[in-house]
Amino acid sequence: MPKITILSGTDRPGSMALKVSEYIKPVLESHGANVNIVSLEDYPFEDIIGGKYGQDIPSVKKFNEELLDTDGLLMVVPEYNGSFPGVLKFFIDYLPFPESFEKLPIAFVGEAAGAFGALRSVEQLQMICNYRNAILFPERVFLQRVSKIFDPEKGITDEFQNKLMQSLLKNFTSFVEVNKR
Numbered sequence: 001m002p003k004i005t006i007l008s009g010t011d012r013p014g015s016m017a018l019k020v021s022e023y024i025k026p027v028l029e030s031h032g033a034n035v036n037i038v039s040l041e042d043y044p045f046e047d048i049i050g051g052k053y054g055q056d057i058p059s060v061k062k063f064n065e066e067l068l069d070t071d072g073l074l075m076v077v078p079e080y081n082g083s084f085p086g087v088l089k090f091f092i093d094y095l096p097f098p099e100s101f102e103k104l105p106i107a108f109v110g111e112a113a114g115a116f117g118a119l120r121s122v123e124q125l126q127m128i129c130n131y132r133n134a135i136l137f138p139e140r141v142f143l144q145r146v147s148k149i150f151d152p153e154k155g156i157t158d159e160f161q162n163k164l165m166q167s168l169l170k171n172f173t174s175f176v177e178v179n180k181r
């Protein structure tokens with residue numbers, strides 16, 4: 001049974017990223033994955049203020065270990081100012097280098113209020129994960145106008161986007177099983 005961690009990629013209280021993550025979890029489980037959600041709302045940002053790069057920070061270490069003790073990572077990413085949230089870059093910049101994403105299967109789900117569904121965020125994030133030698137899963141989903149096409153109770157109400165999401169979740173589970181490090 002592959003272990004998959006879902007990263008909710010913002011610390012915004014009440015985010016759609018966390019709601020979409022919670023929707024995704026049981027679907028991945030139905031495909032045989034062991035799933036946990038890690039939210040950047042729980043990241044110890046107060047402990048990295050002041051430029052603590054390279055220092056041993058127990059709270060950051062604990063957060064990172066919980067996240068990286070996995071066979072695969074699914075990032076749920078909003079679009080903020082044409083990119084992914086700054087807090088997500090902070091989180092990446094405080095990951096142990098270079099091993100964190102090395103040969104780790106990673107999938108991406110974008111979600112945004114706008115018409116492009118965080119396409120820009122995901123593509124920028126893919127560049128970084130590629131630089132960090134992750135194994136990028138080729139199927140991606142972009143939930144545009146997210147509050148219109150996603151409902152925490154009903155799921156994705158747009159038929160086409162729902163089809164893409166179900167395909168990603170099913171195929172990513174087997175991709176992780178095959179490619180786990």
Ligand SMILES: Cc1cc2nc3c(=O)[nH]c(=O)nc-3n(C[C@H](O)[C@H](O)[C@H](O)COP(=O)(O)O)c2cc1C
Nearest residue numbers: 010012015016017078079080081082111112113114
């Ligand atoms: C700081 C900030 C910047 C944002 N910039 C964009 C943007 O560039 N494009 C867009 O489509 N939505 C933008 N939004 C709206 C988000 O897409 C919207 O909040 C959506 O629900 C996804 O974010 P969430 O996961 O925080 O809910 C922005 C929201 C915030 C808080």
